[in-house]
Amino acid sequence: xxxxxxxxxxxxxxxxxxxxxxxxxxxxxxxxxxxxxxxxxxxxxxxxxxxxxxxxxxxxxxxxxxxxxxxxxxxxxxxxxxxxxxxxxxxxxxxxxxxxxxxxxxxxxxxxxxxxxxxxxxxxxxxxxxxxxxxxxxxxxxxxxxxxxxxxxxxxxxxxxxxxxxxxxxxxxxxxxxxxxxxxxxxxxxxxxxxxxxxxxxxxxxxxxxxxxxxxxxxxxxxxxxxxxxxxxxxxxxxxxxxxxxxxxxxxxxxxxxxxxxxxxxxxxxxxxxxxxxxxxxxxxxxxxxxxxxxxxxxxxxxxxxxxxxxxxxxxxxxxxxxxxxxxxxxxxxxxxxxxxxxxxxxxxxxxxxxxxxxxxxxxxxxxxxxxxxxxxxxxxxxxxxxxxxxxxxxxxxxxxxxxxxxxxxxxxxxxxxxxxxxxxxxxxxxxxxxxxxxxxxxxxxxxxxxxxxxxxxxxxxxxxxxxxxxxxxxxxxxxxxxxxxxxxxxxxxxxxxxxxxxxxxxxxxxxxxxxxxxxxxxxxxxxxxxxxxxxxxxxxxxxxxxxxxxxxxxxxxxxxxxxxxxxxxxxxxxxxxxxxxxxxxxxxxxxxxxxxxxxxxxxxxxxxxxxxxxxxxxxxxxxxxxxxxxxxxxxxxxxxxxxxxxxxxxxxxxxxxxxxxxxxxxxxxxxxxxxxxxxxxxxxxxxxxxxxxxxxxxxxxxxxxxxxxxxxxxxxxxxxxxxxxxxxxxxxxxxxxxxxxxxxxxxxxxxxxxxxxxxxxxxxxxxxxxxxxxxxxxxxxxxxxxxxxxxxxxxxxxxxxxxxxxxxxxxxx
Numbered sequence: 001x002x003x004x005x006x007x008x009x010x011x012x013x014x015x016x017x018x019x020x021x022x023x024x025x026x027x028x029x030x031x032x033x034x035x036x037x038x039x040x041x042x043x044x045x046x047x048x049x050x051x052x053x054x055x056x057x058x059x060x061x062x063x064x065x066x067x068x069x070x071x072x073x074x075x076x077x078x079x080x081x082x083x084x085x086x087x088x089x090x091x092x093x094x095x096x097x098x099x100x101x102x103x104x105x106x107x108x109x110x111x112x113x114x115x116x117x118x119x120x121x122x123x124x125x126x127x128x129x130x131x132x133x134x135x136x137x138x139x140x141x142x143x144x145x146x147x148x149x150x151x152x153x154x155x156x157x158x159x160x161x162x163x164x165x166x167x168x169x170x171x172x173x174x175x176x177x178x179x180x181x182x183x184x185x186x187x188x189x190x191x192x193x194x195x196x197x198x199x200x201x202x203x204x205x206x207x208x209x210x211x212x213x214x215x216x217x218x219x220x221x222x223x224x225x226x227x228x229x230x231x232x233x234x235x236x237x238x239x240x241x242x243x244x245x246x247x248x249x250x251x252x253x254x255x256x257x258x259x260x261x262x263x264x265x266x267x268x269x270x271x272x273x274x275x276x277x278x279x280x281x282x283x284x285x286x287x288x289x290x291x292x293x294x295x296x297x298x299x300x301x302x303x304x305x306x307x308x309x310x311x312x313x314x315x316x317x318x319x320x321x322x323x324x325x326x327x328x329x330x331x332x333x334x335x336x337x338x339x340x341x342x343x344x345x346x347x348x349x350x351x352x353x354x355x356x357x358x359x360x361x362x363x364x365x366x367x368x369x370x371x372x373x374x375x376x377x378x379x380x381x382x383x384x385x386x387x388x389x390x391x392x393x394x395x396x397x398x399x400x401x402x403x404x405x406x407x408x409x410x411x412x413x414x415x416x417x418x419x420x421x422x423x424x425x426x427x428x429x430x431x432x433x434x435x436x437x438x439x440x441x442x443x444x445x446x447x448x449x450x451x452x453x454x455x456x457x458x459x460x461x462x463x464x465x466x467x468x469x470x471x472x473x474x475x476x477x478x479x480x481x482x483x484x485x486x487x488x489x490x491x492x493x494x495x496x497x498x499x500x501x502x503x504x505x506x507x508x509x510x511x512x513x514x515x516x517x518x519x520x521x522x523x524x525x526x527x528x529x530x531x532x533x534x535x536x537x538x539x540x541x542x543x544x545x546x547x548x549x550x551x552x553x554x555x556x557x558x559x560x561x562x563x564x565x566x567x568x569x570x571x572x573x574x575x576x577x578x579x580x581x582x583x584x585x586x587x588x589x590x591x592x593x594x595x596x597x598x599x600x601x602x603x604x605x606x607x608x609x610x611x612x613x614x615x616x617x618x619x620x621x622x623x624x625x626x627x628x629x630x631x632x633x634x635x636x637x638x639x640x641x642x643x644x645x646x647x648x649x650x651x652x653x654x655x656x657x658x659x660x661x662x663x664x665x666x667x668x669x670x671x672x673x674x675x676x677x678x679x680x681x682x683x684x685x686x687x688x689x690x691x692x693x694x695x696x697x698x699x700x701x702x703x704x705x706x707x708x709x710x711x712x713x714x715x716x717x718x719x720x721x722x723x724x725x726x727x728x729x730x731x732x733x734x735x736x737x738x739x740x741x742x743x744x745x746x747x748x749x750x751x752x753x754x755x756x757x758x759x760x761x762x763x764x765x766x767x768x769x770x771x772x773x774x775x776x777x778x779x780x781x782x783x784x785x786x787x788x789x790x791x792x793x794x795x796x797x798x799x800x801x802x803x804x805x806x807x808x809x810x811x812x813x814x
Contacts, residue, residue: 021045024037025041053077072113078100101118112138115138115141147176151176151177158170192235201221204221226268233279236248254272273312302357321339367398369405376393390414411431412434419458431455442493443499445491466511535561539551564603588614628643628646648682676703676706677706688726697731
């Protein structure tokens with residue numbers, strides 16, 4: 001590569017000037033300090049050899065020393081010429097270009113573009129010191145508003161250089177842009193400057209107004225700091241000790257994080273223990289693990305700490321066992337004793353795990369009855385610890401806050417523990433204390449009294465059990481207390497607990513006398529807390545002891561206390577038992593009258609049937625028919641059709657089939673269409689049995705208005721059979737005409753179209769005709785528009801109908 005030397009300033013190299021250059025030379029000589037002649041001269045030399053071009057540029061830069069344009073073109077020429085040249089092999093050439101840059105920057109030190117080109121050129125030469133100093137000179141020369149153009153290049157240079165230079169550059173950069181401290185921390189971590197990175201993390205966390213440009217939360221930064229302090233604990237301690245800088249209190253930092261970030265306590269406790277392990281403080285690590293498992297509030301945190309604790313102990317035991325294996329037959333009492341101790345403590349740790357988990361759950365909710373019961377179960381047969389646990393539970397739990405589990409069971413199980421040990425005196429003391437506790441609900445207090453009484457029963461102390469229940473149910477003679485009034489204590493409301501009274505009456509009934517039992521039932525009625533079951537039980541008790549009238553009085557009190565539907569069940573039982581006792585008919589009629597007086601229609605059917613049975617067996621058939629007649633009007637609509645059928649059946653049995661005509665006619669007037677259709681079939685068959693063919697046919701005609709041939713084909717099939725057996729050709733045609741007329745009428749009724757569509761969708765059929773949206777018409781009726789057989793209109797309708805082949809064949813068969 002030819003060397004390019006700077007032309008002499010004393011004598012021009014005239015051999016570089018050709019004849020073609022003479023006009024341009026004259027021009028620049030006449031105007032040496034004017035830019036235009038030099039630019040024309042430079043453009044003229046664009047295709048000339050590099051030496052000639054440098055010769056012109058050097059002279060131009062000498063005469064136009066402060067021309068940025070000339071210097072930029074000259075420097076670009078020199079840099080591009082060396083673009084693909086090895087700077088180590090041709091170092092002298094690069095030095096010459098560096099000198100050109102220096103001369104340019106002496107005149108144009110405020111031009112950032114020249115500084116950038118110079119610095120990029122220096123970075124290619126791997127001149128670290130010279131490049132760093134040039135960067136520093138550029139920052140000093142340029143105004144601070146243009147530093148943002150220099151720092152990206154400077155930071156890139158620092159990253160490529162690494163080492164202390166990079167750290168110093170980034171420190172200086174933070175003075176310009178302190179919000180980029182996270183980049184500085186990343187560089188420190190990449191360069192293994194862990195102590196400095198930790199100090200920067202601490203500075204970030206101590207800055208209350210710091211906002212991470214990477215979107216990191218304070219907890220994320222805190223986690224990164226703790227991970228750094230734990231993983232590089234030894235390096236950081238040794239570096240700070242060598243530097244004479246105050247040591248970082250890692251334990252204090254982690255503990256402050258434990259207090260601040262309550263949802264990450266498990267991880268932070270593990271970090272603290274790992275830090276202790278990293279610095280060789282194994283006992284301190286165990287203390288950290290122990291403190292963690294005994295203070296965390298969630299099972300997740302506990303599991304994290306306990307697993308790390310167990311893994312740490314296993315690693316210690318493994319290392320001790322490896323040392324023992326390496327020693328072979330050589331004995332070391334101290335090491336062997338340490339191994340035995342470690343294994344024993346590890347076993348104890350694993351045995352403590354259920355208790356530690358239980359502690360965590362109880363710290364979450366000290367009023368959790370279920371967890372206290374589990375803790376009792378963990379002690380197995382350790383009587384001393386069981387008693388202590390029950391005592392702590394009773395002292396800790398607030399009855400009003402015991403939302404998980406039932407507190408009375410805790411007292412009951414405590415007393416049963418002494419009962420199983422044969423110590424009834426202490427068991428009774430516990431129950432006596434328990435019944436004074438202000439439970440959350442009166443039912444819990446009632447259950448506790450019941451458990452107390454059952455304990456006495458198990459030990460055959462029957463009189464004591466009765467006394468306990470008498471004490472529990474003791475209350476004012478006239479009580480206006482509302483059992484569900486939460487403003488009163490459970491003890492004040494207890495005497496109105498039906499659960500307690502039910503147990504009491506069962507107890508006295510089992511071990512006491514009938515008079516005592518009746519007194520308890522009377523007291524229940526006085527307190528107005530009786531239930532239907534109480535009424536039935538009391539009546540059955542009296543009935544079993546042959547006090548029939550007294551039992552009937554109990555039923556009467558019951559029907560006065562309760563309204564329907566509860567009263568229906570009581571009346572049903574009462575009337576059934578009264579009929580079995582063969583009471584006076586008049587008295588039974590009065591009872592039925594009272595029962596039916598305010599009976600709702602949906603419950604009337606059973607009572608009317610019972611009443612009718614009474615009249616049939618003990619009264620007159622005429623009275624029974626009157627009862628059934630009343631029933632057809634009193635029962636609900638869904639039961640009315642069935643009641644009419646029953647009435648018709650009884651009437652036919654007592655008075656014969658002709659007597660049922662009036663009932664059929666009235667039923668057809670009152671029942672809905674769906675019931676009238678079936679009733680017409682029965683009515684027509686009845687008339688057919690009596691030989692009244694015309695009346696039967698009239699019934700078939702009347703019922704046809706309720707039967708759509710496509711939805712209710714059964715009706716028309718039976719009419720068809722009737723006409724085949726009893727009709728003529730004219731009556732058969734009349735039936736077919738009516739069938740078509742009814743079908744046409746239903747085709748124009750929106751309601752029937754909808755019902756037909758539903759019926760077909762259920763049967764899987766597809767509609768054969770399109771359904772149009774039309775106006776709703778009235779239900780089909782034949783009372784006014786029906787065409788009587790034998791008229792002229794009938795013939796027109798039949799002819800207009802156009803009988804098909806099938807219909808002709810039917811006629812021929814007939």
